[in-house]
Amino acid sequence: MFFGLPPKVGRCLMSDSAKWPERPAEFPQLMTPVEAAMFLRLDETGHDPKSARRTLNYWRDRGELRATKFARRVWHLKQELAKFPQKKTEERG
Numbered sequence: 001m002f003f004g005l006p007p008k009v010g011r012c013l014m015s016d017s018a019k020w021p022e023r024p025a026e027f028p029q030l031m032t033p034v035e036a037a038m039f040l041r042l043d044e045t046g047h048d049p050k051s052a053r054r055t056l057n058y059w060r061d062r063g064e065l066r067a068t069k070f071a072r073r074v075w076h077l078k079q080e081l082a083k084f085p086q087k088k089t090e091e092r093g
Helices: 033-039 049-061 077-092
Strands: 068-070 072-078
Touching: 033 049, 033 072, 033 077, 072 077
Parallel strands: none
Antiparallel strands: 068 072
16 A cells, blocks of 8 residues: 555555566566566566565565565566576476
8 A cells, every 4th residue: 555655656666566567668677676677577476566565575474486575575587587587497407
């Protein structure tokens, strides 16, 4: 909930609604959880933004996906997200 503040345009900061924001033409180097979920294409697998964030948190808590916290938010580096599918593939080996 934003307590009266609108979502920040262009950075995919939004409430936990069931709608995904528009996919960016190019993903930034530092992503919000919603952008990270879209980068990993969770928006194309039946997840809504809330369940996708839970999935990212699950992977992060298990140490499978690295993220950083600053400015009281969780952020994902594009380079870490790009490595993640390969790690998951090797893990199933």
